[in-house]
Amino acid sequence: xxxxxxxxxxxxxxxxxxxxxxxxxxxxxxxxxxxxxxxxxxxxxxxxxxxxxxxxxxxxxxxxxxxxxxxxxxxxxxxxxxxxxxxxxxxxxxxxxxxxxxxxxxxxxxxxxxxxxxxxxxxxxxxxxxxxxxxxxxxxxxxxxxxxxxxxxxxxxxxxxxxxxxxxxxxxxxxxxxxxxxxxxxxxxxxxxxxxxxxxxxxxxxxxxxxxxxxxxxxxxxxxxxxxxxxxxxxxxxxxxxxxxxxxxxxxxxxxxxxxxxxxxxxxxxxxxxxxxxxxxxxxxxxxxxxxxxxxxxxxxxxxxxxxxxxxxxxxxxxxxxxxxxxxxxxxxxxxxxxxxxxxxxxxxxxxxxxxxxxxxxxxxxxxxxxxxxxxxxxxxxxx
Numbered sequence: 084x085x086x087x088x089x090x091x092x093x094x095x096x097x098x099x100x101x102x103x104x105x106x107x108x109x110x111x112x113x114x115x116x117x118x119x120x121x122x123x124x125x126x127x128x129x130x131x132x133x134x135x136x137x138x139x140x141x142x143x144x145x146x147x148x149x150x151x152x153x154x155x156x157x158x159x160x161x162x163x164x165x166x167x168x169x170x171x172x173x174x175x176x177x178x179x180x181x182x183x184x185x186x187x188x189x190x191x192x193x194x195x196x197x198x199x200x201x202x203x204x205x206x207x208x209x210x211x212x213x214x215x216x217x218x219x220x221x222x223x224x225x226x227x228x229x230x231x232x233x234x235x236x237x238x239x240x241x242x243x244x245x246x247x248x249x250x251x252x253x254x255x256x257x258x259x260x261x262x263x264x265x266x267x268x269x270x271x272x273x274x275x276x277x278x279x280x281x282x283x284x285x286x287x288x289x290x291x292x293x294x295x296x297x298x299x300x301x302x303x304x305x306x307x308x309x310x311x312x313x314x315x316x317x318x319x320x321x322x323x324x325x326x327x328x329x330x331x332x333x334x335x336x337x338x339x340x341x342x343x344x345x346x347x348x349x350x351x352x353x354x355x356x357x358x359x360x361x362x363x364x365x366x367x368x369x370x371x372x373x374x375x376x377x378x379x380x381x382x383x384x385x386x387x388x389x390x391x392x393x394x395x396x397x398x399x400x401x402x403x404x405x406x407x408x409x410x411x412x413x414x415x416x417x418x419x420x421x422x423x424x425x426x427x428x429x430x431x432x433x434x435x436x437x438x439x440x441x442x443x444x445x446x447x448x449x450x451x452x453x454x455x456x457x458x459x460x461x462x463x464x465x466x467x
Contacts, residue, residue, distance in 0.1 A: 156187040158195075165198035165253050174254040194257055198248040201317060204268050206275065207241035208322070229327065230276050236284040241323040242296075244271045244303070244316065252313025259311045267307070267314060274302040284326075288338075292321050 159182050160166040166178035168185045169192045180199075185191040207228030208221050228239050246267055248256045260266050278298045279287060287295060296319045303316045326334040398405040 152187050156185050156191070158183055158185065158193050160195060163197050163200040164195045165248075165250070167194040167196065167253050167257060168192075169194065174258070177253055196248060196253060196257060198250065198253050198256070201245055201247045202264070204244045204246065204264060204271065205241070206244065206268060206272050207239070227272055230279045232279055232284040232287065233281050234283045237327050238279065238284055238287060239323070239325050239327055240275060240279060240287075240321065242271075242275060242299075242319060242321045244268075245318040245320070246314055246316050249313050249315045252315075255311045255313030257313075259313065263312070263314065266310070266312065267303075267316075270303050270306050271299070271319070274299045274306065277302065285341075287324055288326075288334075292324065296321055 158166065160178060160180045162180050164180060166183055166185075167174060168176050168178060170186070170190065175191075178193075183193075185193055207224055209224055211220060211222050223239075223241070225239070228241050230238055230240055232238055244267060256263060278295055282291065282295065300316050300319045303319070307314045307316065325331060394405070394409075
């Protein structure tokens with residue numbers, strides 16, 4: 084019995100159907116489903132020889148259906164994608180970009196992740212729509228960027244992570260993690276907090292950015308590999324590293340003081356580099372002079388001792404002669420530079436005992452040079 088002739092049913096009493104009220108209701112009349120089916124059967128009978136219930140008609144229908152089913156396995160992989168073919172839900176192969184084929188559903192299916200595209204994730208900042216500027220602007224996210232350093236200071240770190248899917252890890256990427264972007268962002272924030280928590284604030288603000296980025300990248304890669312995520316971290320870029328906005332003026336004053344300290348240290352080191360070599364040179368000169376004097380004094384002492392020993396040897400051979408000679412040489416050295424008067428000890432009638440002395444040394448143009456040490460001086464007849 085057609086639906087329109089039913090007196091009741093799930094659509095209420097009266098001539099109603101699944102499309103609403105019957106012919107007595109207002110509005111356009113809905114199409115007759117039985118009439119549409121009948122017309123389709125008539126057209127199919129006209130197309131197929133012998134009727135659609137004949138063996139030839141069924142074979143043709145099945146052949147067309149099989150051809151359509153086989154052609155449904157053709158698929159195209161875009162330039163940024165890799166095709167992951169699943170056979171009854173199991174990963175069997177990975178195909179490269181281009182036109183490919185797999186067994187139609189439900190035997191095989193294909194997934195097309197963006198495996199060749201480098202994705203970007205921002206931590207500590209986010210892009211929002213700015214109607215005033217008719218574009219997008221960057222907004223800080225303090226709950227992600229504020230971190231505690233190893234010396235118990237707070238630093239505001241905004242950074243970007245560039246990542247992609249490993250060519251041999253597409254299956255792990257699809258089946259081991261549910262939310263890849265959220266996982267990468269959580270791992271990035273955790274790794275940055277750990278690296279910053281082990282370091283002091285001063286190197287992070289100045290010259291340790293490259294080292295910090297490399298440490299965060301290594302830690303992220305180890306963590307993602309332990310998850311079996313199939314993700315490759317290509318680069319970590321620190322965009323902004325500043326103290327919190329509330330204390331940034333005080334930190335700038337500290338930075339200026341540190342710069343002055345380094346400048347003064349450099350000036351002091353420059354002065355030390357100039358003065359210390361000069362002092363070392365003078366000290367070396369004094370040491371060399373002292374060593375020379377030492378050698379000279381030792382040589383003179385050895386010479387004097389050798390001379391004394393030789394005189395002593397001669398004295399043992401002829402004590403009287405040697406004693407007389409030493410006496411004469413000694414008196415010559417003592418009286419050689421003194422003024423002398425010769426007194427005649429004999430008495431005279433005039434009572435004058437002084438003999439005139441002729442100063443021969445003053446009459447000569449130049450006094451003869453003193454003899455060398457250890458040699459007897461020539462004695463004039465006037466001084467004997």
